[in-house]
Amino acid sequence: MRPADFHIEGTKSEAIEVARNRLLVPIFLFVLGFSALVVRLVSIGLFEDISDQVIHAYSAKVEIVRERVDILDRNGIVMATNLPAPSLAVRPRLITDVQETADGIMAVLPGLNRAQVVNKLKSSRHFLYIRRNLSPIQVWKINALGYPGLVLEQAEKRVYPQGRLASHVLGYVDVDNKPQAGVEKFFNDHLSNPMRSDDPLYLSLDLRVQYIVRQELKAAMDKFSARAAAGIVMDVRTGEILSMISLPDFDGNNSIYPDTPEMKNRNILEPYEMGSGFKTFTVAMALDSGMVRLTDKFDATRPLKVGRRTIHDDHAKKRFLTVPEVYTFSSNIGASLIIQQVGIDYQKAYLERFGMFDRPVIELAGRSRPILPRHWGAIQSMTVSYGHGIAVTPLHLVVGIAAVVNGGRLIPATLIRQDKTDKNKLYGLPRSFVDDDYPQVISAETSRIMRHLMRLAVDYGSGGNARVDGYRVGGKTGTAEKVINGRYSRDNKITSFVGVFPMDNPKYVIFAMLDEPHGTEDTFYKATGGWIAAPVVGRIISRIGPMLGVVPMTDVKTKYQNLLLVNAKSN
Known part of the structure; x- marks a missing residue:
């Protein structure tokens, strides 16, 4: 063999050796990795409980970020929440067949206007909404169409599970979830904060009480053909509003028309002349x-x-009257003479203390100022003493009456549950009160006397139809003629009753008002507060008293009957 042949054989041998060495490296790495995997699997199988890992993984907390925070009543019942509600939109430039796409959309959403749908599909704009708030089945059907250019945008819809029940308190949001009224608007900073998704807004409302008040007001409104009604239940010790009803009302789940009568919260928006209910402040x-x-x-x-x-009495006694008689028998003449002794300056100062010169305080927008006499002279002072010539909202009256009976402290109304540690910190309210900060508008002794007088007005006066056995009801009727075309109308009246129970230890004030009721045979065709509104309050008390834990009692004595010239047995 020639030397060249040996050189060739040597070269081949070296190449094969290099190739073999290069192949061994990946084989070694593969074996090493596989061995490690086998060791790990054996380790898991012998020494670790895989079920614990699986359970731990599935039990991990998943935080859901909502567009708006839930609103709950004081007992945790949902009043406002969010539900997934995708929207159908279109990118017109991606539509290949306008007519076919329109036919498919109309098959899924037959309530749409086809011409409008076609116009949107042909539009030169980049993005247009076709329909918001789709149901799950509608979403599935749109997806099944498979048309390019159709977009399903994820969104949430604000829903109100209780419908009309608390519409004026809650308010509503528009199609873009922007608040337009009620606590939705007042607390928007809290409700729209995604970091507070797990921090619902607890209201002071009790939906059980809210339902009863609405039911009784609606029944009275229908029975007496009234054009509107309003009602409030408030805790006199805390200012918490347990119920606030204004009728007619609306359903925030439906289309909203802001300028309709249904949108008015008559408890804070419209001042009324409250009639004889104002005699409570005059006597106090x-x-x-x-x-x-x-x-x-x-x-x-x-x-x-x-x-x-000329000032007349509707229930004229035609004799001299003591102060308890002036109040119990609702004497306009007596109230006028009392205020003559008090004087105009004192009258104005006291009414200002009771908050009658300012907007009512509550966590709602749209609160109206009282309507005061332009000239406050002797005649105006007298008419104001029995609730004419001055117009305030129902909330003004309720807060003022609460101060009269709770020991004389003016506690502002609130829609927030008061058992939170710091409601300002939670909900961003501008101020906070402690007990010592509430202004003392009358003395505790005067408050004690007024409680007895209000009880007398129910036991012996025009508020008798509000009496409920065992619940020691006190209160005052109010009937005022409305001003129509600049003149008082005897046929158009505001009738009301403001009641408190139990009068020996006041807890709740209840107000009911009906706008332009018409008397029936049952009321001898009278449309006064005693015949129309007082029975409403009585029925409300009889239903909510047990629910709120007020224990019925009998034989609770009322003072100052000796100052009334009446036959107690006839009443």
Whole structure:
């Protein structure tokens, strides 16, 4: 063999050796990796409980970020929440067959206007909504069409599971989830904060009480053919609103028309002349000032002439009346004479203390200012003493009456449940009160006296139809003629009753008002507060009393009957 042949053989041998060595490296790495995998599997099988890992993985908390925070009543019942509600949109430039795509959309959403759908599909714009708030079946059918250019955009819809029940308190949001009214608007900073998804807004409302108040007001509104009604239940110790109803009302789940009568919250938006309910403040300020005593008598033997005006009593006794009689028998003449002794300056100062000169305080927008006399002279002072010539909202009256009976402290109304540690920190309210911060508008002694007088007005006066056995109800009727075309109309009245129970230890104030009711045979065709509104409050108390834990009691004595010239047995 020639030397060249040996050289060739040597070269081949070296190449094969290099190739073999290169192949061994990946084989070694593969075997090493496979061995490690086998060791790990054996380790898991012998020494670890895989079920624990699986359970741990599935039990991990999944945080759901909502567009708006839930709203709950005081007992945790959902009043407002969100549901998935995808929207159908279109990118017109991606549509290949307008007519076919329109036919497919109309088959799934037959309620749409086909011409409008076609116009959107032909539009030169980049993106247009076709329909919002699709149901799950509609989403599935749109997906099944498979048309390019159709977009299903994920979104949420605000829903109100209780429908109309608390519409004026909750308010509503528009199609873009922007708040338009109610606590939805007032607490928007809290409700729209995604970091507070797990921190619902607890309201003071009790939906059980809310349902009862609405039911009773609606029944009375229908029975007496009234054009509107309103009602409030408030805790006199905390200012918490347990119920706020305004009728007619609306359903926030449906289309909203802001300028319709259904949208008005009559408890805060429209001032009314409250009639004789205002005599409560007149008597309270007179006794508190020290200028009038319970035993003082006032001449109500004949109508009172003041300038061109003559003041009459609807339930004329035609004799001198003590202060308890003026209040119990609702004497306009007596109230006018009492305020003459108190004076205009004191009257205005006391009413201002009761908050009657400012907007009512509550966590709602759209609160109206009272309508005060342009000129507050002697005649105006007298008419204001019995609730004419001054117009306030129902909430003004309720908060003021609560102060009269709770020991004399003016506690602002609130829609927030008060058992939270710091409601300001939670919901961003502008201020906080502690017990010592509430202004003392009348003395505790005057408040004690007024509780007895309000009880007398139910036991012996025009509020008798609000009486509920065992619940020691006190209160005052109110009937005021409405101003129509600049003149008082005897045929168009606001009738109301404001009641408190139990009067020996006041807990709740209940207000009911009906706008332009018409008397029936049952009321002897009378449309006054005693015949129309007082029975509503009585029925509400009889139903919510046991629910709120108020224990019925009998033989609770009321003072000052000795100052009434009445036959108790006839009442």
